[in-house]
Amino acid sequence: MLTASGKAFLAIGVVTLLLGVIFGYGTLVAFGLALLAVTLIGRLWVLRRPRVSAEREVIPVRVRSGRPARSVLTVRNSGRRTTTGGVALESFGQAALPVQIPGLEPGERATVVTDLPTDRRGVFRVGPLDVTRSDPFGLIKSGESEEGVGRLWVHPLTHDLRPFPAGIARDLEGPESGEALEGGVTFHTLREYVRGDDLRLIHWASTARSGKMMVRHNVDTHQPRSLVIFDTRAAGYDHKTFEDAVRAVASIVTASARRNFEYRLVMTDGTELSHHMATATVMDRLAEMGMSLSGNLGHVLDGLITDTGGVSLTVVTGRIEPVELAALNRVRDKFEITTIAQFAPPDFALQRGVADALLLSSASSEDFARSWNQATRL
CATH class of the missing domain: 3.40.50.410 (von Willebrand factor, type A domain)
Known part of the structure; x- marks a missing residue:
């Protein structure tokens, strides 16, 4: 696949060659042919695609924002030739992370650990790994993507909080406790009537004494x-x-x-x-x-x-x-x-x-x- 530089290189070579032929300038013809030759050499260079397979493990799968998380890749040279190694790109959400892949003999394995960014909460897809080979001039790239993907859940950052503001709340029906009591609906207190309250909960004696409609506040x-x-x-x-x-x-x-x-x-x-x-x-x-x-x-x-x-x-x-x-x-x-x-x-x-x-x-x-x-x- 031609890179942006490769496309520009090829276009300049074609235009230069045509101008040289049309106007009879041998120098332009030679220059245009040279550019096209470099592009062809780059294409031949990348014909030997790297044959690399990878297995991925995200550790841990769930992490709080700001805490460390890693992608552990086990890469294997599944081709017949030695790979020279280089930088591959691992997808992470909408971004791509550079991964340094070592040179490998046929059948050889290596483990590569990459730190994953956890500064933003979210659910991120990790992978696939894009392994490419480029010519020395960066004109043409060729490669393949391994299919495996992982998931990383980055949980929101949390702060240590005391149980309740304005004092630790007492238990509804007795001593302080963090556990709700067993049982059904029990009386808690009297309060003023609020629209929508069950009329059967009106406490008539308290209503008569206070002059306000009072209801029993029951708690389930x-x-x-x-x-x-x-x-x-x-x-x-x-x-x-x-x-x-x-x-x-x-x-x-x-x-x-x-x-x-x-x-x-x-x-x-x-x-x-x-x-x-x-x-x-x-x-x-x-x-x-x-x-x-x-x-x-x-x-x-x-x-x-x-x-x-x-x-x-x-x-x-x-x-x-x-x-x-x-x-x-x-x-x-x-x-x-x-x-x-x-x-x-x-x-x-x-x-x-x-x-x-x-x-x-x-x-x-x-x-x-x-x-x-x-x-x-x-």
Whole structure:
């Protein structure tokens, strides 16, 4: 295959030869023939294609962003001639990584280790390996690609978080514990009526004493103790703030999983994940996810009106509208702790959040982690 230089070389040779013939300039004819001869020699040079097969292992298959990962290639000369070695190209996502292949005798094997970039989260295809041979002038390349490919899941970077902001939440029905109690629906407290509440839960004696409609706040101890809502809408973020938001969500999920806390993660694009899934599977989904063009944070929040609630509600979002804050205000009483984690440019940062809710407006995921952990000591 002609390279860009080879195509230019060939074109110049043809044009020069034609001009020499047309105008009768022997020097131009000789120069044109020389260029064509060099191109022909390059073609003959690469006729001996390297016959190299490769087996690949990605170690580890899953890695946290910034941690080391490697592609271990076992290459074998499957041809009859000795290969001179050189630089091959291994595909990595949309990029290509140079791989130095040593010279090999027929049937000889060698192991080549390549560091894989893990600075960005995502799911990356590793391979195939493109082994080429080029002439000394770089005019023509010839080679083949081995078919094997691997996969690397780069999970979001996470930060160490304390269990809950605003103090470690007490257990719903007794002493502090990271485990939900066994049992069904139990009485937790009294609270003011919210539209959508079951009218059968109205506590008439308390209503008469307070002059306000009061209902029994029952808690289903089988329900997740922590609910995380992740606003994935593209309209609310730029690339950086979205990546910070993903890291915040991954950090909350990881902190919950390490302490065996039950959690549920609901995204505005319709995705739902929970503690019932393996943590690696949850991280895989966070690794591959992107911003969504659809979804409505207000609708997700309104869907919690009939939810039995839990200990902690965390809303991770970018730019948020007043109508969505109003929806959050309608459901905050169902949770002991409500946190708004916002990642947005300063011009769009909330100045006021929701009453009795902790507002964490952060410039980065690191700032978020510091603010969250500081809040646990209040």
